[in-house]
Amino acid sequence: MAGKLILVLGDQLTLSLPMLQNADKSNDTIIMAEVREEATYVKHHKKKIVFLFSAMRHFAKGLRQEGFNVHYIEYDDAENPGSLFNAVKDAVTTTDASAVEVTQPGEFRLDTEMKSWEQALNLPVIINEDTRFMASIGDFAAWAEGRKQYRMEYFYREMRKRYDILMENGKPIGGKWNYDQQNRATLPAGTNVPKNTVFPTNAVTQQVIALVDEQFHDHMGSTDGFHYGVTREDALHVLDRFIDERINNFGTYQDAMLQDEPWLYHSHISLYLNCGLLTPREIIKSAEVAYHSGQAPLNSAEGFIRQILGWREYVRGFYWYFMPKLKTDNYFDNHRPLPDAYWTAQTNMNCMRQCVKETKENAYAHHIQRLMVLGNFSLLAELSPAQVQDWYLSVYADAYEWVELPNVAGMILYSDGGNLASKPYVASGSYIKKMSNYCGNCGYKVNKKVGDDACPFNYLYWHFIDKHKDKLKENHRMGMILNTYHRMKPESIDAMNNSAERFLSKLDANQEV
Ligand code: FAD
Ligand code: DLZ
Ligand code: SF4
Numbered sequence: 001m002a003g004k005l006i007l008v009l010g011d012q013l014t015l016s017l018p019m020l021q022n023a024d025k026s027n028d029t030i031i032m033a034e035v036r037e038e039a040t041y042v043k044h045h046k047k048k049i050v051f052l053f054s055a056m057r058h059f060a061k062g063l064r065q066e067g068f069n070v071h072y073i074e075y076d077d078a079e080n081p082g083s084l085f086n087a088v089k090d091a092v093t094t095t096d097a098s099a100v101e102v103t104q105p106g107e108f109r110l111d112t113e114m115k116s117w118e119q120a121l122n123l124p125v126i127i128n129e130d131t132r133f134m135a136s137i138g139d140f141a142a143w144a145e146g147r148k149q150y151r152m153e154y155f156y157r158e159m160r161k162r163y164d165i166l167m168e169n170g171k172p173i174g175g176k177w178n179y180d181q182q183n184r185a186t187l188p189a190g191t192n193v194p195k196n197t198v199f200p201t202n203a204v205t206q207q208v209i210a211l212v213d214e215q216f217h218d219h220m221g222s223t224d225g226f227h228y229g230v231t232r233e234d235a236l237h238v239l240d241r242f243i244d245e246r247i248n249n250f251g252t253y254q255d256a257m258l259q260d261e262p263w264l265y266h267s268h269i270s271l272y273l274n275c276g277l278l279t280p281r282e283i284i285k286s287a288e289v290a291y292h293s294g295q296a297p298l299n300s301a302e303g304f305i306r307q308i309l310g311w312r313e314y315v316r317g318f319y320w321y322f323m324p325k326l327k328t329d330n331y332f333d334n335h336r337p338l339p340d341a342y343w344t345a346q347t348n349m350n351c352m353r354q355c356v357k358e359t360k361e362n363a364y365a366h367h368i369q370r371l372m373v374l375g376n377f378s379l380l381a382e383l384s385p386a387q388v389q390d391w392y393l394s395v396y397a398d399a400y401e402w403v404e405l406p407n408v409a410g411m412i413l414y415s416d417g418g419n420l421a422s423k424p425y426v427a428s429g430s431y432i433k434k435m436s437n438y439c440g441n442c443g444y445k446v447n448k449k450v451g452d453d454a455c456p457f458n459y460l461y462w463h464f465i466d467k468h469k470d471k472l473k474e475n476h477r478m479g480m481i482l483n484t485y486h487r488m489k490p491e492s493i494d495a496m497n498n499s500a501e502r503f504l505s506k507l508d509a510n511q512e513v
Helices: 036-040 046-065 084-095 108-114 117-121 137-144 152-163 203-215 232-250 270-275 280-292 298-322 350-362 367-380 385-395 401-412 429-435 456-467 476-487 490-508
Strands: 004-007 029-033 070-073 099-103 125-128
Touching (some): 004 084, 046 203, 137 298, 456 490
16 A cells, blocks of 8 residues: 655654654655745745755755655756645655645645645645644634734733643742833943854755855845754754853843844744744743743743743734735735845945844844834835735745734734734834944934934834824824824924925935935
């Protein structure tokens, strides 16, 4: 009797998947494929492709060592079929498979496609639930059903109780669910931040680098200086170093930004976690143990656990609950094309220059850079949600649509009209000044409100409030800002709008700002 063909996707690199646990090693075939369709549906950053292809190759080697029969298709194989479907179709024929088994993919586009495979292949196609997440898609839907608001904080509390994490006698340890009040400190320049983990490249990764340089030369970034881990052992090492050297300061400094310091006290694990090399459960356990052993204060351990048990699980459930509408919503009706600076980093706005430059160099930026600089600008400059989404999906090594889209559409652009965020995350230059040392090196003056040398965030902010005041007045959390706005003199508002219109017309003329 012919065995099954089991497809493992590039972001499913874990032996814990039930389809691998239950595989019949003597009869079934595992298929993994590097294909043009997945590598180019957006132009992924070169380092993201190097990371994923090298991690896939290492994982396949590990599977073979475990005794699995693996059919691996490399990108430059002469017979590369170009898409996952074609790869599966060809392999069904060569292996004479009796069925195809997959784990549900993380993106709606592929999920929809896979649901048509059974008919196209004329063979059973078993689509398993992705058990790596701690809340299933159904769990989120059950929580969301009938609610008027879908706030992460309440979802997170349920998860804390359900998994008994940082709990004591049914109550949150320390008496509070959330310690973010303590998590807004700035970092003085010159702080001795621990060095980030740098892995040497081995022969497999070097081969992939040569491939990416040849095949993806027009994608963002460079393969130079590639330093990410590519195996589970590497990923565990990064996690260990975070627990030993960074987690104690994670909470306190999680919102801080420093010139030329991309890594700070963040964990740098998202790329490993999202492709399966780490599991959320083991990461949360490590942070909880660090708290109980005195290695991490409560504000850090709780803040870190909330990102994974709260935000990460929440955005994944949110994605599936609101797709496909989430992708096309455009609440503020914004259509401006993405300025070139998002690719080149050529701008006089130092905060934007820093964040794009670091993204380009590392395929990484930390949360506040993504949210309060790049995201804030995207909304205030009225950029097209579709173009912003594609940018975020392509440039970060940890980006897959299930996690990118809720953050972009819901958190930064408010293009979903407020299902995710309780208000638009917009801020003037004073927020960036408070949380970073970027403004000291900027061509613009953060304390000026209008004029060619004023910080663009200042007038764009009031331009946004003025333009959308009718929509915003529905939101009680905007009340204070709208009160301030209504107290402003009409000539001040006109001056802000004039500066904003001048700035936006420069963007439209593709001039450097
Ligand atoms: P840490 O700061 O150390 O946080 C620990 C972990 O918490 C992260 O590794 C991540 O797994 C999780 N986490 C934290 N915040 C979020 C969040 N908002 N949503 C989901 N998980 C979260 N994260 C991605 O993994 N992929 C993305 O494509 C992605 N796109 C984003 C786009 C925007 C506009 C914003 C504002 C945030 C985005 N995030 C995304 C969330 C967050 O910025 C990254 O997870 C984080 O910067 C990764 O770095 P780290 O591992 O050092 O995280
Ligand atoms: C992101 C990505 C890239 C760049 N390339 C591949 C690939 O060649 N083969 C593959 O199986 N997966 C790849 N991936 C990850 C997929 O895009 C991901 O599995 C889906 O988007 C679902 O999350
Ligand atoms: Fe950014 Fe404005 Fe500060 Fe310049 S002055 S770094 S544009 S916030």
